[in-house]
Amino acid sequence: xxxxxxxxxxxxxxxxxxxxxxxxxxxxxxxxxxxxxxxxxxxxxxxxxxxxxxxxxxxxxxxxxxxxxxxxxxxxxxxxxxxxxxxxxxxxxxxxxxxxxxxxxxxxxxxxxxxxxxxxxxxxxxxxxxxxxxxxxxxxxxxxxxxxxxxxxxxxxxxxxxxxxxxxxxxxxxxxxxxxxxxxxxxxxxxxxxxxxxxxxxxxxxxxxxxxxxxxxxxxxxxxxxxxxxxxxxxxxxxxxxxxxxxxxxxxxxxxxxxxxxxxxxxxxxxxxxxxxxxxxxxxxxxxxxxxxxxxxxxxxxxxxxxxxxxxxxxxxxxxxxxxxxxxxxxxxxxxxxxxxxxxxxxxxxxxxxxxxxxxxxxxxxxxxxxxxxxxxxxxxxxxxxxxxxxxxxxxxxxxxxxxxxxxxxxxxxxxxxxxxxxxxxxxxxxxxxxxxxxxxxxxxxxxxxxxxxxxxxxxxxxxxxxxxxxxxxxxxxxxxxxxxxxxxxxxxxxxxxxxxxxxxxxxxxxxxxxxxxxxxxxxxxxxxxxxxxxxxxxxxxxxxxxxxxxxxxxxxxxxxxxxxxxxxxxxxxxxxxxxxxxxxxxxxxxxxxxxxxxxxxxxxxxxxxxxxxxxxxxxxxxxxxxxxxxxxxxxxxxxxxxxxxxxxxxxxxxxxxxxxxxxxxxxxxxxxxxxxxxxxxxxxxxxxxxxxxxxxxxxxxxxxxxxxxxxxxxxxxxxxxxxxxxxxxxxxxxxx
Amino acid sequence: xxxxxxxxxxxxxxxxxxxxxxxxxxxxxxxxxxxxxxxxxxxxxxxxxx
Numbered sequence: 094x095x096x097x098x099x100x101x102x103x104x105x106x107x108x109x110x111x112x113x114x115x116x117x118x119x120x121x122x123x124x125x126x127x128x129x130x131x132x133x134x135x136x137x138x139x140x141x142x143x144x145x146x147x148x149x150x151x152x153x154x155x156x157x158x159x160x161x162x163x164x165x166x167x168x169x170x171x172x173x174x175x176x177x178x179x180x181x182x183x184x185x186x187x188x189x190x191x192x193x194x195x196x197x198x199x200x201x202x203x204x205x206x207x208x209x210x211x212x213x214x215x216x217x218x219x220x221x222x223x224x225x226x227x228x229x230x231x232x233x234x235x236x237x238x239x240x241x242x243x244x245x246x247x248x249x250x251x252x253x254x255x256x257x258x259x260x261x262x263x264x265x266x267x268x269x270x271x272x273x274x275x276x277x278x279x280x281x282x283x284x285x286x287x288x289x290x291x292x293x294x295x296x297x298x299x300x301x302x303x304x305x306x307x308x309x310x311x312x313x314x315x316x317x318x319x320x321x322x323x324x325x326x327x328x329x330x331x332x333x334x335x336x337x338x339x340x341x342x343x344x345x346x347x348x349x350x351x352x353x354x355x356x357x358x359x360x361x362x363x364x365x366x367x368x369x370x371x372x373x374x375x376x377x378x379x380x381x382x383x384x385x386x387x388x389x390x391x392x393x394x395x396x397x398x399x400x401x402x403x404x405x406x407x408x409x410x411x412x413x414x415x416x417x418x419x420x421x422x423x424x425x426x427x428x429x430x431x432x433x434x435x436x437x438x439x440x441x442x443x444x445x446x447x448x449x450x451x452x453x454x455x456x457x458x459x460x461x462x463x464x465x466x467x468x469x470x471x472x473x474x475x476x477x478x479x480x481x482x483x484x485x486x487x488x489x490x491x492x493x494x495x496x497x498x499x500x501x502x503x504x505x506x507x508x509x510x511x512x513x514x515x516x517x518x519x520x521x522x523x524x525x526x527x528x529x530x531x532x533x534x535x536x537x538x539x540x541x542x543x544x545x546x547x548x549x550x551x552x553x554x555x556x557x558x559x560x561x562x563x564x565x566x567x568x569x570x571x572x573x574x575x576x577x578x579x580x581x582x583x584x585x586x587x588x589x590x591x592x593x594x595x596x597x598x599x600x601x602x603x604x605x606x607x608x609x610x611x612x613x614x615x616x617x618x619x620x621x622x623x624x625x626x627x628x629x630x631x632x633x634x635x636x637x638x639x640x641x642x643x644x645x646x647x648x649x650x651x652x653x654x655x656x657x658x659x660x661x662x663x664x665x666x667x668x669x670x671x672x673x674x675x676x677x678x679x680x681x682x683x684x685x686x687x688x689x690x691x692x693x694x695x696x697x698x699x700x701x702x703x704x705x706x707x708x709x710x711x712x713x714x715x716x717x718x719x720x721x722x723x724x725x726x727x728x729x730x731x732x733x734x735x736x737x738x739x740x741x742x743x744x745x746x747x748x749x750x751x752x753x754x755x756x757x758x759x760x761x762x763x764x765x766x767x768x769x770x771x772x773x774x775x776x777x778x779x780x781x782x783x784x785x786x787x788x789x790x791x792x793x794x795x796x797x798x799x800x801x802x803x804x805x806x807x808x809x810x811x812x813x814x815x816x817x818x819x820x821x822x823x824x825x826x827x828x829x830x
Numbered sequence: 831x832x833x834x835x836x837x838x839x840x841x842x843x844x845x846x847x848x849x850x851x852x853x854x855x856x857x858x859x860x861x862x863x864x865x866x867x868x869x870x871x872x873x874x875x876x877x878x879x880x
Contacts, residue, residue: 125869148866198856206849210842230831237838 104180112156118329120177197311200249204304207245215297235287242296268448282481305808313497316504320513335367360410363566370412377408382534384720386672402739407567433728442518444496459483483790491807495775498815503768510760511751519747522731523765532717533671538647544576545644558633569631601636608632613640627677656755657685699725775811782807
């Protein structure tokens with residue numbers, strides 16, 4: 094890795110009393126020992142004020158005095174300790190402090206405190222009502238309850254009031270609307286009852302309802318926060334930096350967000366290209382698999398266009414950054430992406446659909462109750478009291494908890510299987526899938542090429558070639574190094590950019606590179622290509638011995654076959670849509686026994702196929718990683734992308750999966766189906782509870798005590814049912830790194 | 831029953847004290863890293879050098 098002078102200033106923020114502060118994502122913190130090691134290791138550096146590892150989020154916060162230690166020394170020290178670390182770009186740190194989570198916890202704490210105290214008073218009133226409480230004492234208790242409840246509802250109810258207001262102002266109904274109406278009416282009714290010296294007040298119901306719902310809300314937020322912070326770490330460790338060549342010729346590494354059109358960027362051999370632009374100088378080969386799905390390396394010369402996300406081969410390139418000009422692949426992808434995102438009908442979550450049914454039903458029932466009692470000859474005030482008690486007892490408690498509780502449990506399990514959700518409702522959408530479209534390159538296969546066939550450890554020349562390959566960062570050289578396990582580089586290697594490597598061993602010339610560079614004849618090259626379709630060739634020539642042709646191909650994910658079989662058995666229709674050449678897609682499809690496959694697909698062809706399927710009423714899951722998959726990922730009913738995907742595709746997908754295996758795809762489907770079942774059960778529990786509770790309320794028999802008991806019982810029932818998902822899923826899946 | 835005039839405010843005050851303590855601990859970042867906190871207990875290296 095060529096280390097340029099990196100422009101660290103952009104990662105550092107000022108802290109108190111002259112120190113500076115930096116947040117880093119650290120890779121490889123697995124246990125408590127790492128924590129101590131990092132903190133003590135850093136404190137040995139001069140000028141470090143504070144170093145604290147956060148084990149939950151795998152991050153490190155450092156404060157130091159700038160004129161004694163540089164940020165690069167801190168990263169180098171971590172490197173020395175064996176941890177890859179990369180600072181966060183403060184520009185992208187929108188919510189490092191998790192303000193929303195803390196706000197929810199504060200609301201929860203206040204509601205909990207108030208709920209307990211009001212409940213103490215209420216229990217006294219209830220038992221007093223049954224025995225000998227004096228009206229003065231009861232009123233006094235009610236007033237104290239009101240004194241606690243009113244500020245609490247005003248403070249802790251804000252998350253719901255805001256969200257309900259937002260929904261109403263955009264002409265929708267969500268779960269929060271009935272909640273706010275219920276709580277508001279309960280408090281208002283209780284105040285009126287208190288003023289009129291009634292026996293009953295419902296303050297504790299209102300506050301308890303908020304308390305239960307805030308628990309659900311906080312859990313929900315926490316689950317999103319955890320996956321979000323994990324995804325941020327991955328993004329930071331991917332280190333989206335570019336080496337900018339300044340006008341005075343110096344090279345500085347800066348975050349990609351700081352690169353503007355017209356900048357000149359240096360891409361060293363073996364590095365990922367981090368910008369879109371045109372090559373100014375340099376010759377190399379580019380691995381475009383992440384962009385077009387082609388697994389064969391493409392030669393590039395000055396004047397040609399390169400895309401962010403492609404992998405540079407051996408040669409150094411200088412790339413002039415360009416913004417999209419309207420005619421490139423990237424523009425086409427962006428256009429399609431926009432169209433696909435707009436065409437995607439807004440999926441309405443189960444909970445909100447339930448709310449749309451629930452709110453009119455319950456409010457209708459309450460209104461009918463009121464009218465019914467009026468007709469039956471009751472005065473309007475007691476009739477109104479009974480009507481409002483209907484609203485209180487049908488509290489949306491269980492309904493408001495039913496979905497988040499399940500989502501929290503399931504997303505925790507998905508997290509264990511190495512799946513990071515971008516959206517909570519992805520679970521519901523996954524459960525409805527009947528067709529799965531796979532991209533090939535980088536999705537069914539691994540992103541790095543592998544040598545086809547085994548290495549004979551007795552083969553002197555290959556071992557030498559492996560040692561020679563250590564000198565280059567070309568993807569194929571690295572694959573050869575991996576295959577041969579070479580450790581000691583050969584001396585005096587000369588590299589011809591875009592062609593190959595050469596050195597002398599015992600006076601004999603050893604060459605490694607393109608077949609042309611090693612003088613292989615065309616016939617044997619053709620034969621090798623016919624042998625291994627869709628391969629990239631690397632030639633080795635040792636003196637006058639015949640040239641050897643090594644074929645490299647991206648190998649399938651280790652468990653791809655098993656997972657595909659499992660999915661076929663479960664009755665999913667599978668298809669491969671790849672941008673790669675026909676022979677390599679064919680061989681992949683044959684190995685995996687997938688009947689439907691299409692090769693050489695452009696992004697628009699992928700999305701056309703997707704739309705055809707969706708028009709036919711299929712619910713499609715798209716799994717892909719390339720730039721060319723992004724529109725299809727955005728347009729599919731639900732989509733997954735591997736962690737190695739380009740940024741644009743990850744942003745378009747509903748979930749990202751980690752590791753070398755394909756298993757997470759099957760896990761996601763399996764867990765989502767379980768989750769949907771649990772959500773449905775929970776909604777049934779809520780419904781049954783309401784069916785039982787409403788008639789009692791309509792008859793006018795509901796006391797605050799009954800409301801409190803029924804409410805707690807229903808909330809506990811749905812939570813317990815959600816937790817049941819944890820039992821029985823004893824499959825311990827660990828994330829493969 | 832007059833004793834309630836004293837008892838209830840005292841009870842509320844004590845409860846409120848607990849609430850304030852929780853809000854303070856939240857604000858001072860004690861819940862930011864629960865995973866790390868459980869391991870830090872076992873870290874012996876913070877003992878003074880003998």
